[in-house]
Amino acid sequence: MRPLDKGLCPTENNVEIVVTDYTHWRNHLIQRIGYYCAYCNIPLSHSLNVEHVVPKNPHDGDPVGDVLTWENMLLACGPCNNAKSNNPVDFSKLYFPEENNTLLAFDVSTHTDNPQASIIVPKLGLTHGQTEKADNTINLLGLTDVDNRPNIVDIRWKRRRGALIAAEASLDLFNRIKQVAPDDIETAGKYIAINAAEIGFFIVWFKVFANEPIVIKHLTDTELIPGTAQSCFDAEQDYNLINRNPENEIDPI
Ligand SMILES: [Zn+2]
Secondary structure (H helix, E strand, C coil), X not given: CCCECCCCCCEEXXXXXXXXXXXXXXXXXXXXXXXXXXXXXXXCCCCCEEEECCCCCCXXXXXXXXXXXXXHEEEECHHHHHHHCCCCCCCCCCCCCCCCCHHHXXXXXXXXXXXXXXXXXXXXXXXXXXXXXXXXXXXXXXXXXXXXXXXXXXXXXXXXXXXXXXXXXXXXXXXXXXXXXXXXXXXXXXXXXXXHHHHCCHHHHXXXXXXXXXXXXXXXXXCCCCCECHHHEECCCCCEECCCCCCCCCXXX
């Protein structure tokens, strides 16, 4: 889950657009954050659900999300949307792509029972409370799910694994280019980001290239991959990850 900044409500003739059907945000969302699930970052060719971040029909007593406003909309894949369903969304108990620097909270790991499955886990080194929030989010979205049914629907774990293999192969090639053609590493970094844009699962790319600021610079280039919250990276300091809520003393992530 990459951190997102989808920007302010789109306007027409300097007036904020108003929709009467929330699915009419779909094209605006694709322009601002690309054709990815906001949660697992799987690239979608179709069936992008416009999803209410805070559910519009929650259970009694839980926060009610606005049905139509831009601020409450993201894109989600079927499995993330289904897992999330009408479960309560309380930002003080979860990490969300528009609220937090989610790359500080989550890591990608191999499933203990299935080496072919890559799943999302809380990052090591978090406080107890932060780990709990990361776990809550992972459970809400089913980000450790491995669907092995004959009629498999949820392929996030397979595609995440594929992204990891592609990113690691790209790192091998990048290291080779650094040695034999150091003048070309800027171009190589850009090509890697262009590939990442097609493959998605950005947490994998940010992890594999964590020590290669040239690549991170292109991965955060919103011309190549729209929507990544650039404020979550320190452009002056090797594109290191930075806290998104520094004023929050308990949890600045
Ligand atoms: Zn998803």
